Amino acid sequence: STAVALVxxxxxxxxxxxxxxxxxxxxVLGTGGYVCGPVVLAAAKLGIPTLLHEQNAYPGLTNRLLARVADRICVTFPQSASLFPAGREIxxxxxxxxxxxxxxxxxxxxAGLGLKEGFRILIVGGSQGARSINRAMLAVYKEMKDRTDLHWLHITGPAGYEEYLADLAREGIDLSDYGNIRIMPYVHQMEQALSVADLVIGRAGASFLAEIMAKGLPSLLIPYPFAAENHQEYNAKALVDSGAAMMIKEQDLSGVTLVNRIKELVDHREHLEAMGKEARALGNPKAVDLIVEQIMSLVSNR
Incomplete structure (x- = not known):
């Protein structure tokens, strides 16, 4: 209850x-979440320098409240700045x-994944996979499996892997006949998967987006609809508004929709190239250095 939470x-x-x-x-550095609230507030009251970092495009409730007392706020997306109280240093x-x-x-x-060179689409639904994305991809493979100009690396998630192979077989897709389609339950070295991708299809968690932006990868994003305060949709919209991605909302996701969007992208490579450039412009592989600079600035001015 609210009373218990306040206590x-x-x-x-x-x-x-x-x-x-x-x-x-x-x-004291706070990254959001209810645990950091009392700590950052206490630090501010004691005169200890405080820095917040907000990873999502739509700031979480704790960071929005703490912004009134924090000395400085670091954000991942420039669009976040307008959602904090006016006059804050962002x-x-x-x-x-x-x-x-x-x-x-x-x-x-x-080499690490045992793949051949080719234009490759990476499909990933997060560490546990995404059943809705996996299901929609069945229609994609059925429609586009014979396009030898396209290679697919699909990470289903460990829980749904065996079931997905059975689903493909029921659709008449024998993977031994299609060397351009690789289905995997999990990838421990995500850096390898991203390094071979030319287009990414996946969710819109902040860490995943930070990686694809830094790599300059165009993306087709399907935000997880039950994320807190719908923050994944805000994250995806930040990329869409910058021309770095396209988005399909979960309620609009179907095999037909996904097929059409993928065709729209892969058949217009110049558009993909432009999206990749916009993604790279949004990304910052040196983010940790910039945050350390802000920390040192606050500490030295204490």
Missing amino acids: KTGKGYFQARRHLKRIKPAL VTTGLPIRSQIMNTTREEGL
Whole structure:
């Protein structure tokens, strides 16, 4: 209940205040979520420099509330700035990504995954897969399997993998006849999958988008509709508005819709190239360095 939440928040505030007075940090960095609320608030009240980082295009409730007391706010998407209280110091830094994402070459990815060179579409629904995307892709393979100019790398998620192979067989698609289609349950080195992709189809979580933007990859995004405050749709819209992606909402997703969108993209490679350039312009592979700069700036001015 609201009353219980308020009691827990108050208790958390005094616990955080006690710990902060003991350890005397040079700065407190908050990344959203109810756990960081009492800590950042206590730090601000104690005069400890505070920095927020918002990874999503639509700021979470905790960060929106803490913005009134934080010294500085770093955002992934420039569109987020207008959603914070006026007069706050906001810096667009991007979202940190692993160095391997940028350092893995296409040749290394092809070798690591055992793939041949070719225009490749990467389909991924997150670590657990996405049943709706998998289901719609059945129609895509049925319609487009004979296009030898297209290669597919589809990560189904471990839970749905065996079932998906059975679904393909029921549709009359024998993967041994189609070397251009690779279905995998999971990829441990996502940097390899991204390095071989020319078009990405997937959800719109902030970390995933940060990676494809940094790589300059055009994308067809299908936001997860049950994400908190529908933040994935806002993330996807940030890319769509910049010309870096196309979006299909979950309620509009079907095999026919997906086939049409994919054809629209792969048959107009110049459009894909332009989308990739816009994605790269939005991305920032040096995000961690920019955030560290903001931290050092606040600490040195203390």
